[in-house]
Amino acid sequence: MHITVTEIEKSYATVNAVRGVSFTINTGEIFALLGPNGAGKSSIIRMLVGMTRPDRGTIAITHQQAHYDHVPRRYLGYLPEDRGLYPDKSVEKNLLYLAQLHGLSKAQAQLEMNHWLEIFDLTERRKEDLKQLSKGNQQKVQLIAAVIHKPALVILDEPFSGLDPINQEKVVEFLKTLRTKGMTVILSAHQMAMVEKLADRMLLMAKGQMVLAGTLLDIKQQAQPKPVVVIETQQAVTAAELAILLPDYTVSMQSEHRFSMTLPSTAMLSTCLQTLLREFTVQSVSMQNPDLHQLYLTAMSAHQQEEIA
Amino acid sequence: MISRQSLIVAKWEFLRFFKWKQQLISYVIMLVIMGVIFTWQFLVDESRDEYRIAVPGHFTIENTAQFQFQRPSVSVDEQLKQLMTSETWHAVVTEEESGIVVHTAAGKKWQQLLEQALEQYFRQQYGLAQGLTPAQLLRLSEPVSIEMRFLDEDYKGDDRPEKAIALAVLFMLLIGLTTAFGQLLMSITGEKQQRVTEQLYAIVTPQQWIDGKVLGHSLSAMKAMFTTSLVMFVGILVAVLFLSDKPLPWHLINWGVIAWLVPFALLGILLCACFMAAIAASIDDPNTSGKGAVMMITWLPLLFTYLVIDSPTGWGMTVLSWLPITSFAAMPVRLAMVELAWWQPVLSLLLLVAMVYWMRRVAGRIFLRGMQMYGKEPSWADIMRWAMSRKIE
DSSP: OEEEEEEEEEEOSSOEEEEEEEEEEOTTOEEEEEOSTTSSHHHHHHHHHTSSOOSEEEEEEEETTEEESSOOGGGEEEEOSSOOOOTTSBHHHHHHHHHHHTTOOHHHHHHHHHHHHHHTTOGGGTTSBGGGSOHHHHHHHHHHHHHTTOOSEEEEESTTTTOOHHHHHHHHHHHHHHHHTTOEEEEEESOHHHHHHHOSEEEEEETTEEEEEESHHHHHHHHOOOOEEEEEESSOOOHHHHHHHOTTSEEEESSSSEEEEEOSSGGGHHHHHHHHHHHSOEEEEEEEOOOHHHHHHHHHHHHHHHHHO | OOOHHHHHHHHHHHHHTOOHHHHHHHHHHHHHHHHHHHHHHHHHOGGGSOEEEEOOTTOOOOOOSSEEEEOOSSOHHHHHHHHHHSSSOSEEEEEETTEEEEEOSSOOTHHHHHHHHHHHHHHHHHHHHTTOOHHHHHHHHSOOOOOOOOSOTTBOOSSSHHHHHHHHHHHHHHHHHHHHHHHHHHHHHHHHHTTOHHHHHTTSOHHHHHHHHHHHHHHHHHHHHHHHHHHHHHHHHHIIIIIOOSOOOGGGOOHHHHHHHHHHHHHHHHHHHHHHHHHHHTOSOTTTOSGGGGGGGGGHHHHHHHHTTTOTTSHHHHHHHHSTTTHHHHHHHHHHHBOOOTHHHHHHHHHHHHHHHHHHHHHHHHHHHHHTSTTOOOOHHHHHHHHHOOOOO
């Protein structure tokens, strides 16, 4: 399923939720929508699902030579931001109901359900009411409900929320499995570490606008983060001492002997070290490779400054 | 016309509130309660017993099936002693200056019947004293026969068994609507609060969803109507067969009228369920919304019909039986009590079918638009605008 979104805009009563956003998603890709709360991720997802329509701009979806302006229900697996199933019904009944609504026969639904329950270690709990399960396990049931009918496109709004690190890893594996099965996946998330492991391409948003887009490499190039250097000293140092010594640098203490420093540019490193060596014995110096989280923070801060300007 | 998805939703909704074990237990309890009431009535019925009554020697009162009037030779004081100490007498009647006095150990229900028997005896005695003949006395004691004759040949009469059937249908409709009201409100607003709605929207269209809901809960309402009728019928059957010696009054049932009542009642339930679903779909939070009460408007056709039930040929009943929003309650009553040309119920039924179709589309539209308003409840103006729009999705 190939998706091209061009300059879409969406406003609600007093909020411009999405402002001129464009992106493309290729078949079999994992595409991540990133951004703080209120960035417009869920609004974009609702437009893709067809729950709302863009005020301006277009959504063009191509699947098996057919064209659509939103994802047809039969090809869609959806995990909404506001999720919930029937808490007073068993895991099995919830899944079979939704699978049959998706068009599966009871036998097919049973087969698919067994397969996914096995993967998520929920086979033993299939007869239990949903409300008896932990939040994490309920989340897993919801994920199964989104993919049980083998859709061409899976849209997951915050799939990692409410999960512990072990289950977050399981979801990462689950999403990779979906990709190997040829499904296209769109997800929105705050967990940058997870997205970094998964996403083929991503879109960073803030206040309804596109901030950065592309692969992780593209984003690194676009974000141009300031270099971060990690320094270890023989003597103990304090933040106050460093603030006096290096007033123009952003310093973050990691321990008494270790701190990181954000430099305006790599060229400033030697000047900075010379100043430090006058007061302390430096044991090691290493450059830190910015992860997606840092890129995200850098991009957001730059966007905020642009907005103010 | 109805999709597979709607049928799956309908089945789910129907079974969601169908707890057969609890239902079975509740029906058994209902039957037991009815049995206990009938048995208790039978046990405490004093009219089947015989009572010995001591009366003064000159009384010529005749015995009845219940009362044996005896003229003892012992004194009144002795009779009263016997009344208190043994079961010789159930009552002792004496004559005093103030009038007749009935002495008994304690007040009981059968004594009212004794009073009536004595009253009739003394009325006869006064008549004889006035020189009336026994034939004149008999004439005076007979009730006056008043017969109502109606010139309108289409009016079947007020005391026909069909009226009881029509009233029973109104009662059953009330049960059905109450069931649908509770379940639809809980089901639709509950799903919204449990956040299932957005998930379902990605799977089925709003129209399929609302069709399934309406059908499922209408079936629930019909099941409640059917089972209540069945339990009541079984109760009456048991009472008639075991507690009374009368045969079952099958001949009173007009099957032709019942055949008309059923489609009107079923379509009425569907219509009201569509309306209730539309209103429920516009409610964001049932705890703070005042819209839930509006769903009870569906009871008004029953009330309006009941208020004009004694004037089935009047303009009120005629208007109600043609209006598609009230015909499901009024036309069956009119059919039961007035002879109508065949095309009248047929046309009324067709109008009702059209109304049900329109209302289900309205419910679908309101649900779709209500879903698109996040965290905000639509105003009545919004709801009216959506109801009148043509957009489905």
